[in-house]
Amino acid sequence: PVGTLIIDKQTGKVMKDLTKHGESFIAAKGGKGGKGNVRFKSSVRQAPNFAEAGGAPQEREVILELKLIADIGLVGFPNVGKSTLLSVVTGARTKIDNYPFTTLTPNLGVVKYKDDSFIMADIPGLIEGAHTGSGLGLDFLKHIERTRLLIHIVDVSGSEGRDPIDDFNMINYELESYSSKLSKKPQIVAANKIDLASDEQYKRFEDYILSLGLRVFPISAPIHQGVSELIDETYKTLVSLPIEVEKYDYFDPSEMEDRDYKKIEYIKDNDVFVLSGKQLDKIFRSTNFNDMGSLRYLYKYIENSGVIDKLKDLGLKDGDTIRINDFEFEYIE
Incomplete structure (x- = not known):
């Protein structure tokens, strides 16, 4: 894909x-x-x-x-409403339920905005220690690398018994620990489940996010509250961002080409002279040992390649045995 x-x-x-x-x-x-x-x-x-x-x-x-390619990545703890938001704004048929890790693989959807569109990815929920592999975190984090903008979704109501500010900071810590590149991606914060939060809860969270210079939007994805405003800001931000092209130090297969293709190795094993080499092996496999012409061609190659002279330097004499692969023959001067 x-x-x-x-x-x-x-x-x-x-x-x-x-x-x-x-x-x-x-x-x-x-x-x-x-x-x-x-x-x-x-x-x-x-x-x-x-x-x-x-x-x-x-x-x-x-x-x-x-690594999925998407414009927008939805990040956050499990069960904060990422899949619900994706289904609301894209119509994607994602599995939605009220328990953590409902989403185990990233889901993609296309957001149609006026005469334009962009791709949104629902990244499965991250947990503490994700950058070390906890909760399949490494599998999930790599998909964020290709996104241009993050929507950081937080359960502002604290319905799971966690502090929304702690959740926000923990996810950002995991992003930064995995890659400094992720920590630098622009974010829009979505304070989800606003319908379940008190005014005091939201105000505390909003003040904290604004103090960081980020934008925060109160939403309730299931009832579509605040979703239009969030998508308006998302599109406005997205079109202002440059399109990044990942650069790699590409591997050139020619670097691994066999430059010793014609090289022949010589080993003396007791009284047997053993020859090996890739080109030699290729010619040897081509030889029809029931045909005298084929055998002459093999011998001509061995002679012209200087093999016999090299073997003589190693002590080859009349009557000695030469082995190539599993075939042995007697040298006759």
Whole structure:
């Protein structure tokens, strides 16, 4: 889905950020095709009975990480009314109930505003310790990174037995602890469940939020009280914000290309000379050991690549054994 990061597991670097619908990316390429037997035809080899095997495909472990892309992120403790607000302003059919963690995965909805629209994401409720992974916090926090503006929803009535100001500060602490980038995102505060709060409760909370230089809107999402004013301010703020493009130090697969493809390793195992190498292995796999022409081609490659000279430097002599993969043959001068 849109918003998926493709990450190379070995380096931890991002290979691709899929931000557009229908976008594609090749994380690992198939091996290069080999040469057919016709390519080895010559005046003395009219019907070669061998061909070159194709190259080995690339192998790569990747991590697929989804970070939803939305304009607005709804954040707050569980059961403060985020899903209700999303359903009211977007018509999204979200699971709504009066208990914590009703929402376990982010929900998206489109807010239609006059002749425009924007995407709103209901981020599952955060709890104390979310930045360390408590309550699936890390899974939830990463989705906030792509948003441009946060609506911080607080149960101003304290119906769950918590202090609204403490709730507000705790969520911001979790955002900052996870990433300084999240703590710097602009916020609009929605004091929800205003119909259940006393005037004193709201005034205390409002004074505190205003002292921080933030805007606060009293709302009751179920009965739509104050919701229009909140969305008006949200749109006004959103259009004034720049559209950020995330920058990554992208991983270049060519950095991992095998520059030792033609290299041959030599090991003397008692009286056996063991050869190994990627190009050598490819040619060896192409060899038809029942065809003399194919065997000559293999020997010609070994001879032209300087293998025999190198083995002689290691003490190779007539009658010694050479091993390539699981195949052994006797060297005859």
